[in-house]
């Protein structure tokens with residue numbers, strides 16, 4: 340008599356991840372340990388051949404075990420877990436909802452489910468850092484992933500396959516229960532199991548999120564407001580992945596919409612829309628994301644198409660290559676206000692990046708066309724209740740770092756990250772702040788950039804236009820006890836960055 344292995348489950352049972360219909364279940368039973376029991380008198384039947392074909396197409400390994408129909412019936416009835424699996428599946432869904440809600444409560448940006456041999460870790464990314472949330476068995480982890488993928492998502496492929504990379508999105512009923520706007524899911528097999536990452540996208544609704552709250556200085560907000568008030572021109576935002584660029588663009592677009600009393604047609608092209616922007620028409624880029632060439636052409640096509648949709652303001656998710664850059668600049672040249680992003684390290688490096696992509700220098704250094712260059716990074720803010728003052732911690736840090744802090748900061752006002760307390764959930768952190776550079780180019784700056792290069796243009800920006808470098812802003816934040824200098828150096832820049840290129844001008848507060 341065949342007996343299903345102790346912790347093996349019957350996946351073809353009702354509610355199982357390879358569920359079969361009632362007729363097929365009479366002659367097929369597939370288990371989580373890879374045994375495929377089939378009725379020996381039905382080896383060539385349609386159901387059996389179709390099921391074997393499906394397993395092969397999904398690269399699932401299995402061993403065929405011919406048995407009698409009675410034995411298959413016994414396998415189903417002896418596997419208690421399987422007969423309970425419908426109930427279990429809805430129980431699993433509840434478990435998933437509670438995991439996601441916990442993450443939402445902590446304002447996590449991502450949930451990581453890491454299934455390994457013998458154990459599953461569930462971690463949340465909060466304020467840019469991964470935090471361990473809970474542990475469960477390997478089986479429970481696999482079940483959770485299968486439940487999410489197969490019963491709580493809109494998916495391209497109907498069957499969850501832990502041996503392949505798959506993408507999905509949380510379905511709207513799931514999102515409603517968790518209070519989210521969207522949830523993107525990616526999975527990948529690992530050497531010892533499976534990784535599933537859920538990116539959580541929040542609906543901030545009409546919450547008045549302002550640039551000032553993100554960490555932009557009063558002067559920077561004034562400049563961005565001027566950019567937002569222009570009827571045409573291109574404004575480009577740069578920053579590493581996860582630096583909050585979408586949040587900044589969302590703030591800017593909401594501001595434009597309210598400034599113009601909702602009389603402006605604001606159209607976005609996004610891959611995919613990350614936040615709902617009330618008053619804007621948001622459109623996703625649709626193409627095969629695995630095909631770079633197709634993605635590139637689709638961006639350019641979407642921008643050209645958008646021009647015919649009569650926008651006043653166009654937000655174009657990303658300038659990624661010459662195709663999309665050309666289309667984006669054409670949009671700005673034909674009298675539209677354009678906001679977009681590129682990958683670049685500082686505000687003026689945006690021009691160098693456009694140059695790399697192949698945008699004509701005459702176009703990208705036209706200050707009437709390129710009206711704004713912004714770069715931003717995020718760094719953590721210290722919990723004011725448990726941060727540690729200079730004298731308690733300075734002796735523990737690296738000599739070189741300490742010397743830079745002593746040279747550029749006011750040590751009496753410097754604080755370090757504490758051990759954590761109740762107020763900060765024992766993390767030592769109180770959210771994150773943007774550290775940005777905002778450049779409103781003028782003719783002279785563009786001229787210097789063209790003839791003398793980026794560093795000369797940066798010098799002109801600081802000395803003649805009063806530009807605030809991220810190095811300068813970081814030192815101000817450290818001197819206010821908001822940012823740990825060691826974390827600031829890791830996230831933003833070295834404290835002597837400006838000094839080594841002769842741009843250091845001291846903190847306005849006192850130190851010179």
Ligand SMILES: [Zn+2]
Pocket residue numbers: 722723724725726757759760761762763764765766767768
């Ligand atoms: Zn604290």
